[in-house]
Every structure is written in structure tokens, then in C-alpha cells.
Amino acid sequence: MAVIVQKFGGTSVGGIDRIRHAATRVKQAVDRGDQVAVVVSAMGGETNRLVDLVRTMAPVHDAREYDAVVSSGEQVTAGLMAIALQQLGIDARSWTGWQIPVHTDDVYGAARIQRIETDVLKERLANGQVAVVTGFQGIGEVGRVTTLGRGGSDLSAVALAAALGAERCDIFTDVEGVFTCDPRIVAKASKLDKITYEEMLEMASQGAKVLHTRSVATAMNHHVRLQVLSTFTDTPGTLVVDEDEIVEQQVVSGIAYSRDDAKITIIGLPDRPGVAASLFGPLADANINVDMIVQNISEDGDRTDLTFTVAKADLDRTLDLLEKDNDKLGAERFSPDANVVKVSVIGVGMRSHAGVARTMFDALAGRGINIQLISTSEIKISVLISEDYLELALRALHTAYGLDVD
């Protein structure tokens, strides 16, 4: 009998009726003869409510107490899900992170899972009991509750699947799977049957919201077969798997985009050794992440222009820091632009195919879309363009790489 982990997100457990419906998806697996561990998020909106309570009490607060408060949401769902399963005649019980236990480090609010004890759990599963486990949380080294941060429940599910040696980890969500592109923008986008971990990792880090990079990276490292699928429709989702499981690989598997970036151009920066370090050092110290960077060739060997991107949320803070440091930098001026988007084409097939970048540049040039910045990795090409051209660019690229379906 196969062990399966099923994870239900906040929308899938957003109320009594939804939890009841999710329970029917668990029953399907039980009826197939699988041993099932279920991982649940807090009911939709509940974590935000708890975070608001903490922040209203004190904008700056003890992360340990934040975790104590915020971790309560998943407990409620786990208990309710266990009851819903019992209503369907299924033997079930709820487990918190500390009961399993899911051991983590002591970085409250962003803890890392170190070890999951599975002896008791495996015995219960083998006896036909469904384990309903609180996502997003564990127990730290000094016996306090920790939470795992953004995307934590997915991570709980993947780590549990790895620890149990599960055949598959199903991530139930409100979309039907991973699409070649956002179907709200590109009508001809289609659901992928399979995608590799590396591609999914790039999709996630380049703006696709369906999975967090931490969960995908953990799945990749432990060879956990992930399935992203909809709680609400009864169709297969997208499998995220090792590359050798995919027989016929497309050159480009998907196109991602992100509206979360902003661009800063530094004009008239003295072109001398060490200027980049004195520029980016203070940003790194302030925890500001710089993504794409392009330095123009210096025309007179004296001054140059330099362009880079940061998260839109960090734009003001970055400009403040730059202005403050400009005594040392000696730049002429800083030119910010928040009206940009990053578009990325992703596919492991790029490794063995030439001309992928050329197709991208041609397609964009053909629509009169100016490329402001470019960055590449082995399986990805990203360009920064004006936000106004986002939809046009996505559709043009989707067609150019032969991804359209009717």
C-alpha cells in the first residue's frame, strides 16, 4: 500500500463546507487503498487575522510569541478535518507539530525543519488511520512552537512526504495545476501534465505563485514526487518530477512573470575598481536583495551608468540608502522606475537547444517591445520590460515557443 501525503491550502479549508469537501478527496485516496497523511493550512483569512492581532498589540514583537499565536490557526483546521473524516466513516486523528514531533531550529517565524519523527505515525497509517497534521509549524530546540514562514504548509507536506518515504505529495489548491502561462492573461495557455523540479523552481522564483521555492527545492532534494491539483475539480493536476520521468521535453515549458520588481539606474557613476562593492555592500547589509544588474560600457573611461532591480517594496528604502551613501559613491543621480515587469521563459530543453534567446528577442522586437535588462541561467531567460507591454509580451512569447493550444 502506498503512502500519500495530501496538503490542503487555506482556500480549500476556508469553511465547514469546504473542509467537508476536502475530506471527500481524502476519502477517494483511502478508498483506493492508500495510506494517507493530510497536512492542513489555517482556514482562509485566519492567519491574517492572527497576524493582525499580534501587530496591533505591538508592531515590533517577540517572534516566539508571534509563533505561539499564529500557529493556533492550523490546529483548528486539523481538528475540524479529523471530525469531517470521522463523519465519512474514516478513522482519523489530528496531530500538531509538537505532537509528531516536527523538530525545527529556533529561528522563530522562519524556522527550518531538521527532523520529523515518523515511527508512531507510520504505525498508525499502517493500521488504516488517517493522520491530519498541522502545517506551517514545528517544535524548536527549547520546546517552543515555531512557524516556518511563507509557504510553510507546503513545506510541511513535502518534508513529511520525504520522512514517510511517500509515493507522492499532492498539493490541493484552487488552480488545476501548473500552466504554460497565466491563463487569466493567455487564453491559449494549457495545464502541464509534468514539469521538472528545476523548471518549477525557476517558475516559482520568477513569479509563478502556485508553489514556493522552498517547497520545490526540498522536494527536489528528497525526490518527492509533487502533484499540484485542484480541490474543486476531479481532474489530474501537474506532476513535478525528476527530469528522467519526462520523455518528450519541450524546449520551453512555461512563461512566468513578476510585477514585484523595480528598476534603478545610477547615472554618472565614477568608473573605478571597488565601486560596485561600495554600492551593493550597504544594500546587502540592509537585507535588500538585488536581482538583475547591468553595467554599461564606460564611454570616456571615467563615468558609467549602472542599472539594477530590487523588490518594488524595497524601492524607497534603496533610494534613501543610495542618497545617504552618495558622498562615497559620487554618482550624478539616481533614476527609479517602478513601471516594469520581469518576463521569464523557462525550460530544461534550453540546455540542448540553441536559438531560444533569439526567438525571445525576435518575438518581442516584432511587437515593438523594448528590452531593458536581460539575465539568464542554464534553463531560463528573463527580460525586464515596461509594464504596459506585459500581456502583449506573454501572448507573443507563448505563440513563438509553440505553446498555444486551441
Added chain:
Amino acid sequence: MAVIVQKFGGTSVGGIDRIRHAATRVKQAVDRGDQVAVVVSAMGGETNRLVDLVRTMAPVHDAREYDAVVSSGEQVTAGLMAIALQQLGIDARSWTGWQIPVHTDDVYGAARIQRIETDVLKERLANGQVAVVTGFQGIGEVGRVTTLGRGGSDLSAVALAAALGAERCDIFTDVEGVFTCDPRIVAKASKLDKITYEEMLEMASQGAKVLHTRSVATAMNHHVRLQVLSTFTDTPGTLVVDEDEIVEQQVVSGIAYSRDDAKITIIGLPDRPGVAASLFGPLADANINVDMIVQNISEDGDRTDLTFTVAKADLDRTLDLLEKDNDKLGAERFSPDANVVKVSVIGVGMRSHAGVARTMFDALAGRGINIQLISTSEIKISVLISEDYLELALRALHTAYGLDVD
């Protein structure tokens, strides 16, 4: 330095501002040099919300999962209270029942505390840290969360005070203490400075809502000095203490009442040995509690009338059972009356004073109030009267026993 336990109920922690205010009451004790353990209830209304979720999922449900869900409310308050205390510059941390641990039996939903481990807690308190403890819950023998049932947070506080050898357990609530009678009905009622455990126990079991009998009984057994006081006013409350701490004892300390009883009269019951057993046996089996009982003297030696009271909530069920058993009972008919109240005068001084009952009967007769049933204990006289006369009876008795203040 004295150890003090402070317990705040749902109204006292019903929102961010109220928790902040309650934290200032903790600070007062810390500033006096006390070592303080704080026990908190769930935010007002929160436990009801959680209970509703469980009941909506399944009217009949696994008590273990009920406890898993419902115990989350106090965790939220404990974390928020710890943050509020930290905001006031006080070193504080939250503790759940399983972290302390508070060991209980495995009777989910109505667990009994068996043992509280206090070594770590005492060390923290001695180092000046305030411990904020979730009320209402513990950990059972198999490592699951248990809840203590009605009045559970008071019980947590009293048991913690006993385990810590605390000098006092302060129960902060929305009233200023224990009154001679309900001040909403008797304007001349006054707050008692002190009351004995036994009197408080009778007050609680005869309808006074300020404390639950379980908490008072536990305090009495462990000689925990209890104080009932208001979170919102800065005046001393009522101390619940051993009898020898009270120098000048009133004959009657207080007058309690309950609207929760209903009366059933069985007319024409065959007057033969064993009839009471065949009457009350099935009620006991059905978990129906019978309080007052009076059997009339049989006039012809053949048939008699018998009157008793049950909780109003059990009235219909009791009548159903009696009708079903009437083959064996052979009564002529059953006459129910829900329009009754029980009024009780309570005082340890009764032990050494005659004429207490007489004063009661005279006062009621003087207002034309008919007494339907009477029951007495060493320190209490209860009468059942028509509900219509409740307010009149309370005021008459309050005056008759010399309790009125202007």
C-alpha cells in the same frame, strides 16, 4: 517575595485594549515585588466561536478533536498577553498546558488535573519572568491536549496556585467581588470583604455565577486564598479563605438564587417500599440530577404525592422517562412546573445560631410568598417559590437578615 497567581477571564481579555489593561494589573503586582504567574481565558466569544465550528461540522463529535480545536483560543490570548507585558518592559513568556506540563486524566472535554510540574516555572519566576499560562487545558496520559470543561480557567489558576504554593490566587473578572445578593436585584446589597470556602461553595452551587464549585472546592482542599476582584476598577475584591481568618462572622453571609430548576409533582403514587428506588433509579441512569425531594404523608396509607426538582433543561426528558416507566410506577399523573426559583440563604454562622429558618419563613410569609419545597444543609437553607416572587423574596430576606447597606 510572594508568588501570586492572577487569572483573567474572557471579558477581561476580550480585545487588544483590554489585554493591554489587564497587563497593567500584572505590572502592579510585579512592581510590588511579587512573582507573578498569569492564567488567561480565551478572548471573550472565541471559545463559543470554536465550539460552534465543531458543532456545525458534527453535532456528535470526537471529544479529543473538540479539545484540539477549542484549546487554541487560550493560546492566542497567552501569546498576546506576553507581548503586552513585554511592551510594559516586563520579561514574560507564554506557556501552554502541554509545555508546563499540566498533567490531566484522559476525560476529554471534562478532564481533571492530576499534577502540575513546577520546577522550571519556579526557576523562571524566581528570575523575575512572568509566566503567562493558558487556562482551561492540560495534556492527557497519551500526549493529547485535554480541556477541563466549564469554569476550567479558574480551576487552572487555583491548581497552579496550589502547585506553586502561591500566597494568593486573584480571579480578575467583570464584577467587583462576591456580593451579599445580586446587586442588579437588591440595590442594598454590598460586596463582602471575606467569605469562607464553604459559604462560597454553597453560593456557587446555589446559583451565584461568580465562581464555579470545582475551583472553590480545589481552593478549599489546598488552602489557596482566593480573591475575586474586578479588572476594571482598582479596589480590593472579596477574599475566599478558611473560616479562622474571619473574625466576626455574620449568621447569614449571602443570599443566592437559581432560575435553573423545575419542579415535578407525582400524584397518586402507590405508597409501598422500593417505590422511590424504582422512581429515581432510571433518572440517575439517564444522568438526570434530582435536587430537592419531598414526599407527602400518605393519607389513606395507600397512595401518596411526591415532589422533586430537576434542572429545567432536563424537564422534558424527565417527563418522558416517567411516562415510559409508569407501567411499573403506577402513578395517577405527573404535574410539571417550570415557573419556580430556588432561593438560598447561606452562612457558616447558622451552625451556632438558632432561629435562622424561622426568620426566613416569617419574612416570606409576611410578603404572602408560599414555600413549595425546603431543603437544608448545615450552613444553608433553600426554598422553592414561584418565579413571580423572586425579587420580592430576595429583598425581604436581605432586610430580614440585616444585610442591607445604604
